[in-house]
Amino acid sequence: MRPVTPSRKPFRLVFIAGLVLLVGWLAFRSARAEGAKPADASPMSGSSPAPAAAWQMKMHEISRFLGELAPFLYDETKFKDPANKTKIESLTEKLAGLAHDIDQKKMRGKGLAAPDLDPALQVISAEFDETVTRAHQGFKEGHFDYARSLLKTSVSHCISCHTRAATPGAKPVAGFNSGLAGAGAAERVRFYAATRQFDLVAQEFETTFSSKPDSRVVDLESAARVALSVAIRVRKDIGEAARIATRVSTHPAAPDSLKEEAKVWLKELALWKAETPTAPASSSATLAAARELVIRGQLMQQSPSDARGDVAYLKASSLLHDMLKKKVTKEEAADAYYYIGVCYEALRDLGFWSLHESYYEACIRTKPASPRAEGCYSRLADSVRLGYTGTRGTDIPSSVQRKLSALEKMAKAPAAKPRPRP
């Protein structure tokens, strides 16, 4: 068991609803994979220009409101105290407004384009908007527990966008951390990653794994995995990742399962370190490398919640996210979506929830009627079925089933249809 985050079930419906809304728009998006227009975004490869000023400004506002919400978010009593209701409601409303502003689905063409071409931004921004909007509605209606867990989930969305790969190192926005008094170590690590205070992620990891052998297991696991993700994907620092893995594998309070996982991370990092660094690879070389990593991850991982494959999956997904910031063909995009999907499926306890399903869907829509689309459909269908399987069997709502059937048809449509393309 890996009780890192609250049960994903309550969020399941939220995300499915989000996915349904995404359907039409993703189809629209898929056209971008091939005819990607770097003109309406600034791909951040190579010299990595800073994100557009408007985007940056929004992000600062978002950080500010999240920081102001933090004292309530991390203290259940304060969150439910009627004396704080007006304040929390107003902050949540502001956050929802900002989430809406960066929603690539709704804001398309209105001047606030995402700062790079990676479709992750499209997918996550829509889920983020949906989640915070529901949190606001839920809070207004007095569903405080529901609203609070949704707001905590929304922190995962910040993390998902910011820890994809190395991105221009904006200087950390200081001053939002005063509300963290009630937060546990895992919550602090996640808050720092969400607000891009990556030095503090490393620091908090150190504290959690230092002299306190009584740290809660859930804090240890979460802190370790988020810190590892930042070291590998954001910092691309193998040395730091190895230090984290060593700390985890030798910490007296870490559960044996986590120690075993960390030992596998160490082996994988040693292999990585021994590689000769190569010049920026072509898309096909990147895909081949990612495929190999994913297969290795799958061989190492012993159960869906097992983190042994983390290093391989984090490295593969970061390679692919970097690749997707540039222009790629539809085939390459569909392949990349498939492998990123597999990575996020394995990494979902890290807070990526149902992100993998969005990628499988994007894969089908980008290259329909192809063996790759069929592979994506098969993984999507398995994942959706699993999500609706409980003690009383599998019960998929009919709207979800209809959508699955449509995607199945799209994935398997006869490839013989003439397409005016070489």
Ligand code: HEC
């Ligand atoms: C849809 C994706 C997405 C979501 C959701 C998102 N961000 Fe960002 N944010 C970005 C991108 C893209 C950048 C530019 C740097 C990068 O690529 O990571 C950025 C940059 C930032 C920055 C640095 C700004 C600067 O000075 O350059 C902060 C701070 C920030 N985000 C805070 C947040 C917080 C807090 C949340 C959640 C409450 C959040 N963001 C949610 C995509 C997102």
